[in-house]
Amino acid sequence: MRTQYCGHLNKAHVGQEVSLCGWVNRRRDLGGLIFIDMRDREGLVQVVIDPDMGDVYEQANKLRNEFCLTIRGEVRARPESQINSDMATGEVEVVAKGLEIINRSAPMPIDFNQFISEEQRLKYRYLDLRRPEMSDRIKLRAKATSFVRRFLDDNDFLDIETPVLTKATPEGARDYLVPSRVHKGNFYALPQSPQLFKQLLMMSGFDRYYQIVKCFRDEDLRADRQPEFTQIDIETSFMSADQVREVTEQLIRDMWQSLLNVDLGAFPTMKYEEAMRRFGSDKPDLRNPLEIVDVADIVKDVEFKVFSGPANDEKGRVAVIRVPGGASLSRKQIDEYTHFVGIYGAKGLAWMKVNDRDAGFDGIQSPVAKFLNAEVVESILSRTEAQTGDIILFGADKKSVVTEALGALRVKLGLDLELTDTQAWAPLWVIDFPMFEEDDEGNLHAMHHPFTAPTDVTPEELVVNPAAANSNAYDMVINGYEVGGGSVRIHNPEMQAAVFETLGIDEQEQRKKFGFLLDALQYGTPPHAGLAFGMDRLVMLLSGTENIRDVIAFPKTTAAACLMTDAPSLANDAALEELALSITAAAEQNEHSE
């Protein structure tokens, strides 16, 4: 039916007869001629229909937007004056000799030339995906997927499928459950990641595994999360953390080079501690030049308790961000930033404008100046390398509050003041994470997951002082997004049991949940390490959107619903009966209250 895609036509085809299949993107009538912008997945081309063409013209006259048609015609060069340089095929047009309407279209229910709410776009997703902007993203995703597979195939990785109907995982609270009809009252869980299966594959000797695989998490969704998401899942045996980082960094660098023609260069490596200290984040956006600078040593003897208190407290922190040119911030703007850091628990936002650097103490303007002295101010100005016209913003509180608040403030200031170069690329590795983190109730949680190997510690030492242990884990960060994370895994059963014990999982529970893993670890388990990339997020970055739904053909809303098909929906009673399930009153209430 088709000899060429519309979007592929160019001057080389001039004089050729072609057959095209596609849609009416736009129709114009001009000087008796009909002009059709005809669209297929590869782009647009202009088709001209002459009134002399009889039947063909009559058919063309019936065409409306989004009619599906096929045409036969000759490619000709456009006259110099009519070349459309905004259009890839703008140097040519096709003169129709035959035209068949394959399918008519009702008028579009939404007008893509107007603003459309995302709700409408999701309801009519099949139409939304016709927009070149959207279809380009889906095509880029296909290219990226294909690139990843070829790279990993060529590097001896084996694509091995792991089950989707699995057993509940440690992070069980967020598992999607699937009731079994055969084993009534029992449930499968959809995997949050194939973590244990890929480790078992290493124990089986497959050495290098990968899979581009759907994973599932039933959690309260944020803007950039989806209940089902896609991971590039990788695991290797006999490779060090460095080697895993090397090959996966190469994959990403090659992908950016191939798809965007961008050289990401070598990725710097930064310890977790440094990332948190300097940037207040374990996924710092290094395109942002602002940094958090500690000044506790400078202010520890000042009379101002707001500063000296935390400065003398082991769990406190006093730090600043110097904002170049920030002296021009208005009082109102500063108030807004004060409100902003309040979200993160900061009780205020002390500031110091540097109106004249050369004048030292006399050149600053600050509500807290009266609590400080010239020496303290000079030390702060000097350490932050402040210049005339800058502002210095203070955080003084519990360490976690200061770090989080200034980390968030840094990101916001970078964007608000256009200090962050949003056209640049800033990849890095963050390494040396703590093994565990403590929640507010003092319970320990695995910072990555409980299969991550701690660094330089015996099982006995780990149990005695878990808080001191670092893990051999690593995250890949690009432009402030964590795009991948991984670790060296535990490969002996004693260490695995010690980690479970530290997490408060007793022996009985260990056997029940992970018996098969503890068993498997006994049979000559190789050292192994791996990583998983978030495919959706990578494509988001590659395609320059900040909306993860834009890189998924049929996404769900943040409320985990599909507006097109109306999923999830009520099940019929027969199905529930077969599953031996009934819906409790809680659901009814929920239903009515919605």
Add this chain to the structure above:
Amino acid sequence: MRTQYCGHLNKAHVGQEVSLCGWVNRRRDLGGLIFIDMRDREGLVQVVIDPDMGDVYEQANKLRNEFCLTIRGEVRARPESQINSDMATGEVEVVAKGLEIINRSAPMPIDFNQFISEEQRLKYRYLDLRRPEMSDRIKLRAKATSFVRRFLDDNDFLDIETPVLTKATPEGARDYLVPSRVHKGNFYALPQSPQLFKQLLMMSGFDRYYQIVKCFRDEDLRADRQPEFTQIDIETSFMSADQVREVTEQLIRDMWQSLLNVDLGAFPTMKYEEAMRRFGSDKPDLRNPLEIVDVADIVKDVEFKVFSGPANDEKGRVAVIRVPGGASLSRKQIDEYTHFVGIYGAKGLAWMKVNDRDAGFDGIQSPVAKFLNAEVVESILSRTEAQTGDIILFGADKKSVVTEALGALRVKLGLDLELTDTQAWAPLWVIDFPMFEEDDEGNLHAMHHPFTAPTDVTPEELVVNPAAANSNAYDMVINGYEVGGGSVRIHNPEMQAAVFETLGIDEQEQRKKFGFLLDALQYGTPPHAGLAFGMDRLVMLLSGTENIRDVIAFPKTTAAACLMTDAPSLANDAALEELALSITAAAEQNEHSE
């Protein structure tokens, strides 16, 4: 850590120093030396440790089966007399200069040199997968997957992901349901196929789509079925059925060529009606030379009512299979086949041995001879081209019974008598299926699925006489397995509604279940057609096993359980409460009765 895989070493490496990582496949002590067959994913190599090597020897002496180790050593050629031609690396061995035990192994819980039940193999799947026979299949699967992707990428197909958490499908009764926590009392369904999504992608204009994708069916399992299975899912726009068959046939032919070095040749095409008539199956194994031959016209006037009854009944059938050399079948064997066809509803199995073809009627031996005459017998012998030494087996009953019984008998005889060439390959296309089939209650069901386009019929005609409609569907069959199936799809809303109406789905239900599809069909839907291959089945054929679980890394049992992880399992009460679900008494009873 590793310079080479064990299994890659050959004479070209002689003299080189190598580092290997792997497992002790076997250890032997011979003449003071220790010999280790060291294994990694690529194969085995012999490592020799000399008692002069001090520490290295001491370490080697601790080695037991399945210990994980790394060695450093020099590759040397084996003396002529010690070359092991059964081993890919049998011309060389590695003389150890360094050896490190990475991880010890407990004694194997199962002995792979003995017969092991599949139950044990599934429980210790991570060990079962160490067997080269198993790991070779998983590696072949990875190769096949990779081959398919490259072929389709190279043919402009776009890999597009469709959702796993979807709305219940028409075949809803077999859907796995997933309760939603956010929308309590509501359920997602796991897809039995991405059928509607791939059609919507065609409506969006993606033109050529593919996906290697997990699908799910909660049904009573047969030996070659799994609750989750993998499809190579393909859809195209503006392509005819012929063109879809051409490109997908090329894919399979190229795959066989590339992976097995086998040329499948051009696939013959056979109509459904012919396949059922000649082979009693819509997936005939053409390696089997036996055929079903109709003889109703010959016996319609005989006195024997068992034959003449069905021969004169429009819904009856009388047919025979001639089995070359079958005259040697014993009375007991014939009784067994009589019992066998009884499973399919046949009330008996009349037979006729051809002891002397030249003697005509006098040369046959048959319990029914007395009811026939010389002319009838001669006609049957002549039509079946019977030879001395053959047996002719009769089926006479309702058409469906004869077809099914003789179809099954044909397969069984082919294997029992070694008439089927099990080393050969016999691919074909079966086409021109009926649109609908009738169940015992007289209800119509879509033979493929309700989105399949009927051939040469208007919506109005379809509704009036649905039984007469053929569909534009096609199945690819290899060696008696249906490996793929597809069709041209309906691309106008009136025809789609007519099919739903024929299937007894009223307008309200159509809107509720398929409203989005009927809507989407209105906006210039292109003609589209596609196909889905069963990936597991293809790999089963490629790897020469008849057990589908052998080509899946972590399969489930026929009772849909994972014996390794013990899935499915009980959910905790908190999880159920969050989902607003409770388990009914039916499950409790089921639990106790197990």
